Amino acid sequence: MAQFDVKITLPNQVFHGTQMKAIPGIRQKPINKAYCRANKDFGSGFYTTIDLYQATRWARKSIDDVIAFNRKMGQPLISNISEGELPAVAVLNCEPDGNNLDIPVHDFRAESKEWADFILKHRFDSSNVSCNCSLHPDIVCGVMADNNTGDIIAKFRKENRQIDNPADLKWFWERITLSQEGRRLIGLELGDQIAFLNEDLNEMLTVKGYYKYNLSKRIDVVTPQNYTEEWDYYEN
Template sequence: MRLYHGSNTGINSINLAMCRPYKDFGIGFYLTDIREQAEKMAVRVAKIYGGSPVLNVFDIQDDFRELPGIKIKDFGEQTTEEWARFVMNNRNHSFDNIEDILCNQDNKYDIVIGPVADDNMALLFRQYENEIIDFQTLLKGMVYKKTSSQYSFHTEKSIRLLRKVED
């Protein structure tokens, strides 16, 4: 399976210590199986941080979900209540129940797969957290949002499954 990471730099060696915390699925290295999505992210990152857009390409064996010893949380392609709570818990700087199965701040999952919470979705999350809308309104708002795919790798053993593809 081919995965893509858009950046402003070539990445030959993945360093989890360089990854930012409080992302959708926790601190980790994020990729997508949608080339165009990664290309757009590369352009965005280059505009923000400088440099030129770079598409980093990786392969992972097709049956990685069946590998023993790899804990995977797969939300599928659709936004759900479980996915929303998971993303909100991981993004929340003051969330402290990290043992919760709907949180990956402790890297209990080696790999997490699911939709991307785009900027519109992030606005819904903020409105909910600020008690402007209730959870049911949040869920209704998520139904019509177009989502895209992300695969996040959170542990060294999951990173070792990725093989850089030379362009």
């Protein structure tokens, strides 16, 4: 197997989609194992992206659900949304310089079989304290699995599929690269993510500001061209 001698330069700035109520905690301690959920794509950690549009879409989902509910109930569309529930995107400076840590990084380029295998193992069973992968890195970079991965994993379990069975990995791999409309997504169409999995890395991450969702500026059809119009930016 080819060995690569790699030097990686992390982005100077990363985004994290969340809600307003989480911003103070992220400011204090971005990577906080107390809040990291189990069974995530690359393991339990703090997930960021270099793509602001992706982070805003992710953050906006919580509101989309409330608005869809209100529409169904015939209520004013933006009632029942508190300040804390408003979508937010934390903007973090990433400054590894000056840190003398030896940091294991795994960078997955595109939707390779190895990428799908890594996600399957962590989605199937991983937490802050355990995982099935042989070399658990501190930082993982790679494309994002489709948003329905939770449902796909549930089906994987129900059908008694096995994480070390190549045919079952192929089954999983094919499904996590399909869009909701059933179209095969390739490369950057899947989105980008950088996961920080070790609290020791907190010293390189600093919140420098955040985007707050502005309900009164809500756009029904958001595109990469117009999406920033819904958001107000606050610098620290």
